[in-house]
């Protein structure tokens with residue numbers, strides 16, 4: 001039987017733990033975890049994510065602020081805002097929603113965020129710590145960290161001896177995902193647009209992570225029977241109910257579910273975990289700022 005991995009339920013568990021941790025920190029030290037989300041421009045999908053981040057932050061008992069800037073905001077104004085947030089003791093986590101408008105150098109903005117408030121885990125310091133296995137003091141990017149929690153829950157054992165294939169090599173998903181799997185002792189292959197015979201490579205995977213951005217690209221006959229399939233893809237297609245767009249992953253769910261041992265749906269898989277791990281990283285940051293041993297998630 002195929003297990004459908006319920007990312008929504010696991011995310012709700014994580015959020016509940018974050019809330020308890022925040023209450024304990026507040027009771028002990030008076031420090032209230034604070035998160036600032038910055039959005040530039042009016043991309044509708046980005047606005048949806050930013051709204052749900054604010055809502056979850058309130059659920060966790062955090063101090064939560066949002067800066068919505070117009071799409072013609074200059075790079076120097078954005079740098080100045082990030083520097084102000086870096087210096088604000090009430091803020092423990094800063095997230096600048098990506099993508100940014102073309103006239104702003106996203107890399108420059110990311111490196112301006114103080115590494116100890118970089119709850120996205122995109123700053124060089126955090127990338128380096130993940131690469132060298134310093135996970136106790138790193139911030140790990142939320143989507144791969146959330147995917148890893150789902151993998152651990154689905155498999156319930158150490159990953160030694162298992163083959164993992166990550167399709168996609170972006171800095172925000174594919175590469176950090178590969179590093180996490182390697183840290184967990186899986187044997188990892190990272191595939192991308194130049195990979196030869198991707199279907200055959202995917203068929204070798206006990207753990208298959210799809211982070212490609214191509215709707216339903218990975219078919220059932222690319223999936224090894226019994227494999228754990230994690231679909232990171234979020235693709236909006238026309239033709240949903242009531243003229244709305246329909247959300248699909250990078251995996252052809254219907255055919256892949258026939259082969260997989262466990263599989264994440266889209267929506268309701270990795271997406272909710274991303275937001276839950278953002279809350280987890282923020283509460284961890286607040287514990288560190290207060291000089292307290294941080295909880296683990």
Ligand SMILES: NC(=O)C1=CN([C@@H]2O[C@H](COP(=O)(O)OP(=O)(O)OC[C@H]3O[C@@H](n4cnc5c(N)ncnc54)[C@H](OP(=O)(O)O)[C@@H]3O)[C@@H](O)[C@H]2O)C=CC1
Pocket residue numbers: 143167168169170171172173174191192193194195198211212213214232233234235250270271274
């Ligand atoms: N659930 C969530 O919380 C999140 C979901 N996402 C979703 O995950 C997906 C990936 O995001 P992201 O990593 O930012 O995307 P990017 O566009 O940055 O990276 C896509 C990767 O896929 C590879 N690729 C593209 N086409 C193919 C192909 N035909 N065969 C093999 N590899 C291919 C690219 O290869 P190359 O490097 O050679 O170009 C690249 O490495 C998207 O659907 C995005 O919306 C992203 C972030 C969070």
Ligand SMILES: Nc1nc(=O)c2c([nH]1)NC[C@@H]1CN(c3ccc(C(=O)N[C@@H](CCC(=O)O)C(=O)O)cc3)C=[N+]21
Pocket residue numbers: 048049052095096097098099120142143234247266267268269270271272274275
């Ligand atoms: N600095 C930065 N950090 C990010 O982490 C970041 C970002 N920029 N830019 C955009 C991507 C994308 N992302 C998602 C978050 C939640 C869902 C999510 O909650 N998805 C729901 C569905 C939501 C819907 O209906 O649209 C689900 O899959 O069930 C999806 C995608 C975070 N990202």
